[in-house]
Amino acid sequence: MLASPHHPPVCRFVSPRPLSPKQGYPHSRKLLPRRISRMEVACSSKDGGNSGHEDNRQLYLGMDFGTSGARYALIDDQGTIQAEGKRNYPQYVSENTMDWATSWKATLFLLLEDVPVSLRPFISSISIDGTSATTIVVDSTTGEPLCRPFLYNESFPDALPLVKSVAPANHTVCSGSSTLCKLVSWWNSHDSNKESSLLLHQADWLLWHLHGKLGITDYNNALKVGYDPEIESYPPWLLQQPYSQLLPSVKAPGTSIGHLKEDIRTQYGFPKDCVICTGTTDSIAAFLAARATQPGKAVTSLGSTLAVKLLSTNRIDDARFGVYSHRLDDKWLVGGASNTGGAALRQIFTDEQLEELSKQINPMETSSLDYYPLPAVGERFPVADPQMVPRLHPRPESDVDYLHGIFESIARIEAKAYGLLKDLGATQVDEVFTAGGGAKNDKWTKIRERVLGLPVSRAIQTEASYGAALLALKGAR
Ligand SMILES: Nc1ncnc2c1ncn2[C@@H]1O[C@H](COP(=O)(O)OP(=O)(O)O)[C@@H](O)[C@H]1O
Ligand SMILES: O=C(CO)[C@H](O)[C@H](O)COP(=O)(O)O
DSSP states (O other), X not given: OOOOTTSOOEEEEOOSSOOOOOOOOOOOSSOOOOOOOHHHHHHHHHHTTTTTSOOOOOEEEEEEEOSSEEEEEEEETTOOEEEEEEEEOOOOEETTEEOHHHHHHHHHHHHHHHSOTTXXXXXXXXXXXXXXXXXXXXXXXXXXXXSOOBOTTOOOTTTHHHHHHHSOTTOTTOSTTSHHHHHHHHHHHOOSSOTTEEEEXXXXXXHXXXXXXXXXXXXXXXXXXXXXXXXXXXXXXXXXXXXXXXXXXXXXXXXXEEEOOHHHHHHHTOOTTOEEEOOEEHHHHHHHXXXXXXXXXEEEEESSSEEEEEEESSOOOBTTTTBEEEEETTEEEEEEEESOSHHHHHTTOOHHHHHHHHTTXXXXXXXXXXXXXXXXXXXXXXXXXXXXXXXXXXXOSXXXXXXXXXXXXXXXXXXXXXXXXXXTTOOOOOEEEEESGXXXXXXXXXXXXXXXXXXXEEOSSOOHHHHHHHHHHHHHO
């Protein structure tokens, strides 16, 4: 269920007593004169603000813009969470379609309002992660979107032959859902204002609202438009294309871009030296949150999608299977993102039903049901098939058996994904940590452990927003 801005946020502050949820703000496109909510008053009076002594602590704010909602995490330099919260995306509909850009922008400022007012003066830096290959073409002067955003899992087969004709064989961009296919499709279907247009990713565009410098991205988000993080530049075959003029400049994730814009800083009570840092993608932020540092360790993000990230010493890219490698300092995050996962689950069961039905599942029992759960036609990885049809029948009488079969079928897809990475030459996986909404399901974790034949556990930090906060911490230093 998508909330309106009036639905109260889900906020957790690290404070001694539970606080009643804050009422949401009525949304307006302009930044509202801020109204102190009960939550903030309670928080600030609870913390006692500076309590009279010099408080030079530094805090770092990470925001995750996932598929179904957005979250923030506020950490200190020990990585301890000082506050966190989440918001569902408010519905903004124009011409019968969801206006995602307006919803994301509204959510950005709602999350800023949810940060306890007493902690804001200590926030040294901010970073944001977003869904990968979610693309926005904007006016290069105003930053306003020139068309609707193209979402991470949307496929643009019309552009694929053109992209394949210029890119190396099986390059990451040779997938209908790649950012480059979205750019080429836009380029070929628009005649006007190409000269003054610019390509940004979801995280870049949201960060721009905070720092005000258009045209900056990070080398994780830029991967699927063709940026090569190994040579730290766009490759010649891409720079030769007419649409390369739209490409943003690229920095490493967690790099300081500039200070928080003065009007936002004064309105929300952030400090003068608060810097905005480049971000990353949601599944990489989830990997960072898990703090897995050794090759062979992997993170499966069980969110709306199933994104797999294996830390490997060598780079593997093969668009035939939807496999690509993100750079992580001097190593590679090899993997891909399947469209299976929570979005398909949510079409059948509410989160509460998942909770209740899971209690009755015996995870050590094998389910004979064989599904390929997808929210719609199309799969990216470990099978790259935009025409793949969801398979969720026959449905048994018992919903417990049905859910067991779905969990086990998704686990088989995950096992196929890790087996494929091994066959393609990546470092052998030896342990899997879990992030995302599915990480809290212990029965599913046990099913996955049985099917994968590997130790599978819930990451200590399961939210991508925590990984984004670690990037902010890195950028502040
Ligand atoms: N108890 C549960 N067991 C398994 N999956 C769950 C459970 N609760 C929520 N989920 C799934 O988690 C997903 C949301 O996870 P989340 O990480 O918030 O996704 P995203 O950020 O990709 O939108 C939902 O699609 C839902 O189906
Ligand atoms: O599925 C997704 C949305 O949740 C994204 O595609 C996910 O971020 C995977 O992309 P990447 O591997 O580039 O992070």
